[in-house]
Amino acid sequence: MDTETRSEAVRALLRAHRTGKPIDPLTERFPGLDVADAYAIQAASVEQRVRDGAVIHGYKVGLTSPALRRRLDVDQPNFGQLTDTMFHPESQLIDPSAFVAPRVEPQIAFALGKPLKGPGITVPEAAAAVAWVMPALEIVDSRIRDWKVTLVDTIADNASSGGVVLGSTLVPPSGLDMRRTGGVLYHNGGIAGTGALGMVLGSPLNSLVWLANTLGAQGVALRAGQVVLPGPVTADVPVAAGDVVTATFASLGSVTARFADDTDTFG
Amino acid sequence: MTEWNVERAATVLADAEAGRTDRGPLTDEWPGLDLATGYRIQDEILRRKVEAGEHIVGVKLGLTSRAKQQRMGIDSPLTGWLTDVMVLPAGAPLVTRELIHPRVEPEIVFVLGERLSGPAVTAARAMEAVSHVYAGLEVIDSRYTDFRFSLPDVVADNASASRYVVGSVGRKPSELDLALEACLLEVDGEVVDSATGAAVQGHPAEALALAANSLARRGLALEAGWLVLTGGMTDAAFTRPGGTIAVHFTNLGSVTIGCE
Incomplete structure (x- = not known):
């Protein structure tokens, strides 16, 4: 990938992000892009x-569920970066028009109490860096038209990140069963999905380990205070104006995202 | 051409089970077969099994997902009969050649401490009748090719019932939040799916109440001591000789089936 291609891809993604108008898959416009190119495009977009x-x-870790890994035929997760404006307080309405094609999925979130720097990180070290576990909803979104993404497209597009809502039940990681803790996703009051934390690479801690080691190989450390979304527990649901989505977890309580309808105004 | 009736359909399905041969749906040849007649065929097959020495030990519930019920146009789970010969003891292998095309589903299993008789059974009343909750794996094995059937077909075929394994950890229902009781399904050690009890009719007690009320419309009740397999929580996993299917529950322990 030459620098001109990278700049063009970054400009197209940032424009789509700003205007809410999706673009065609980058892999159609720039055939030959590989995973390394995709992360370079993501890095340049986030730097801008x-x-x-x-x-x-x-950070968020994606492609962690068995179903998604089969669909995209991948054996590795991917990551995207979470910026301040992506965090929505639980009590506030979320403007759905700020997204292109938003979908919501239930997760737990890890809040780090200590820095974590790979490579060579193992599960106990990762667990020891986690101060709190919280229930969370991730809003995923794709700047690529109709979610027509390949692995490369989604990585370039910041791993299809959109937003985060964190719940208010803060639980230390010790004593929490990272495999067999159950979660239920409600969409407008109906049960939209159920699952266990083990759907995330066998355990969400495996996801945190992968992230720390992958970033560490690039010289990047996770810092105290940062939030990591390790991956979803159920399939996602598409959301529209007026929707209410709640995730409830055993031991972790619940978290709710409310999307504004047409009568709500944003200043 | 011979006319279709309950006795003939029962013979055809019993022969398919005994001979491990699948066949096309009855409704292809008997378009008039309805749900009520499906249950009469199911009951006739049971009557013959009991006459041959098998004992009723409980029921299985099928189609307990609201989404699937809506697609099929019903508002209550299906039921099928469980007999003592269908039990697969813990640790015993599932011999796949004894069956047609077995698949395995993780389930929450109830043991009834008292008789539960509809109508007007509520989920709370149903839960009161449950003495213990167990983890389970149900082996389903449709007598129809490729599991292709309509509602009356699958009812006639005893809701695809075949074998079941019940876990070794029995919990009192009051100790558990069954809507959030999770299972993690592994095939050959790999996590393939997961769910919680909320996937079963919103709550397994809701499924039990609906089943008790539907049985009452057929003049039947759930008896004390019976097992109730409350319905598959995830999609069914395929079996293969040499394969292992395991389910791990939050509070109900694990159940494993090794296939031969």
């Missing part, structure tokens, strides 16, 4: 947003 004032508050 940081220059424009965004602050990086953590």
Whole structure:
């Protein structure tokens, strides 16, 4: 990938992000893009947003569920970066028009109490860096038209990140069963999905280990205070104006995202 | 051409089970077969099994997902009969050649401490009748090719019932939040799916109440001591000789089936 291609891809993604108008898959416009190119495009896009004032508050890990790995035929997860404006307080309405094609999935979130830097991180070290586990909803979104994404497209598009709502039940990681703790996703009051934390690479801690080691190989450390979304427990649901989505977890309580309808206004 | 009736359909399905041969849906040849007649065929097959020495030990519930019920146009689970010969003892292998095309589903299993008789059974009343809750794996094995059937077909075929394994950890229902009781399904050690009890009719007690009320419409009740397999929580996993299927529950322990 030459620098011109990278700049064009970054500009197209940032424009789509700003205007809410999706673009065609990057892999159609620039055939031959590989995973390394995709992460370079993601990094350049995030750097531009940081220059424009965004602050990086953590990471999401994607492609962690058996169903998604089969669909995209991948054996590795991917990651995206969470910036300050992506965090929505639980009590506030979320403007659905700020997204292109938003979908919501139930997760737990890890809040780090200590830095974590790979490579060579193992599960106990990762667990020891986690201060709190919280229930969370991730809003995933795709700047690529109709979610027509390949692995490369979604990585370039910041792993299809959109937003995060964190719940208010803070539980230390010790004593929490990271495999067999159950969660239920409610969409407008109906049960939309159920699952266990083990759907995330066998345990969400495996996801945190992968992230720390993958970032560490690039010289990047996870910092205290950062949030990591390790991956969803059920399939996602598409959301529209007026929707209410709740995730409830055993031992962790619940978290709710409310999307504004047409009668709500945003200043 | 011979006319179709309950006795003939029962013979055809019993022969398919005994001979391990699948066949096309009855409704292809008997378009008038309805749900009520499906249950009469199911009961006739049971009557013959009991006459041959088998004992009724409980029921299985099928089609307990609201989404699937809506697609099939019903508002209550199906039921099928469980007999003592269908039990697979813990640790015993599932011999796949004894069956047609077995698949395995993780389930929450109830043991009834008292008789439960509809109508007007509520989920709370149903839960009161449950003495213990167990983890289970149900082996389903449709007598129809490729599991292709309509509602009356699957009812006639005893809701695809075949074998079941019950776990070794019995919990009192009051100790558990069954809507959030999770299972993690592994095939050959790999996590393939997961769910919680909420996937079963919103709550397994809801499924039990609906089943008690449907049985009452047929003049039947759930008896004390019976097992109730409350319905598959995830999609069924395929079996293969040499394969292992395991389910791990939050509070109900694990159940494993090794296939031969």
